[in-house]
Amino acid sequence: MGFLGMGKDEAEAKPTSALEQAQAPREDSGMFSGAVTGLIESLLDLGIDGKGPFDSAQKVADVKRAEKPDSEEAVDAVVRGHLKLAAAGGFVTGLGGFVTLPVALPANVVEFYVVATRMVASIASLRGYDINQPEIRSAVLLTLVGADADDLLKKAGVTPTGRLANLAAQRLPGPAMMVVNKAVGFRLLSTAGKKTLSRFGKGVPVIGGVVGAGLDSYLLKKIADHARHEFPPRARGL
Numbered sequence: 001m002g003f004l005g006m007g008k009d010e011a012e013a014k015p016t017s018a019l020e021q022a023q024a025p026r027e028d029s030g031m032f033s034g035a036v037t038g039l040i041e042s043l044l045d046l047g048i049d050g051k052g053p054f055d056s057a058q059k060v061a062d063v064k065r066a067e068k069p070d071s072e073e074a075v076d077a078v079v080r081g082h083l084k085l086a087a088a089g090g091f092v093t094g095l096g097g098f099v100t101l102p103v104a105l106p107a108n109v110v111e112f113y114v115v116a117t118r119m120v121a122s123i124a125s126l127r128g129y130d131i132n133q134p135e136i137r138s139a140v141l142l143t144l145v146g147a148d149a150d151d152l153l154k155k156a157g158v159t160p161t162g163r164l165a166n167l168a169a170q171r172l173p174g175p176a177m178m179v180v181n182k183a184v185g186f187r188l189l190s191t192a193g194k195k196t197l198s199r200f201g202k203g204v205p206v207i208g209g210v211v212g213a214g215l216d217s218y219l220l221k222k223i224a225d226h227a228r229h230e231f232p233p234r235a236r237g238l
Helices: 008-012 018-023 030-048 057-067 071-088 091-095 107-126 134-143 146-155 164-170 174-200 205-230
Strands: none
Touching: 030 107, 030 134, 030 174, 057 071, 057 107, 071 107, 071 205, 107 134, 107 205, 134 146, 134 164, 134 174, 134 205, 146 174, 146 205
């Protein structure tokens, strides 16, 4: 999803254009910190737990499990359903006014991550993981940043243990989970500007919409593939 780790040199590099500079968030600003908190709350409270017309990840998993007794077929159905949402942009009306952040971040971007979070959490549930467990919820968020996950864990003082689902075995304290979650939020927001430029900086609205739908589907598919790897099938009760 373009969530490449930022090295020291890259982090210190200045934006190369006035537009990028204007969109580059400052991690030391109170507004940006508030945006991180708002994003993480949206992903956990809405993306996993659901609200209003937006079903929880557990409900999505339960419905697909009832329709498809084979867990892998149920996972496939969850992915297909969320890819359709991304391509059609239907999640915009589905979420309505539930998503609010203290910065001018396009609702489409936030909603994409909310939908991606629900998809990953549903996959985790269908694969036998307890998505109410704090470590699993953090693992779900870490899945959104792809290859950056290990880097963020190390920076948060947590030792990576192979697949992200293995975080559950570490029984990390609450403060450590909060640090991990906040690190994910910072990374997502810091890359949101690039994603916004690529999606919404189109001169022709119709073409831009087609490109945006295709890009969302492509990015969501990458996250789905990553989720399948990070949450391998697990025997229930373990």
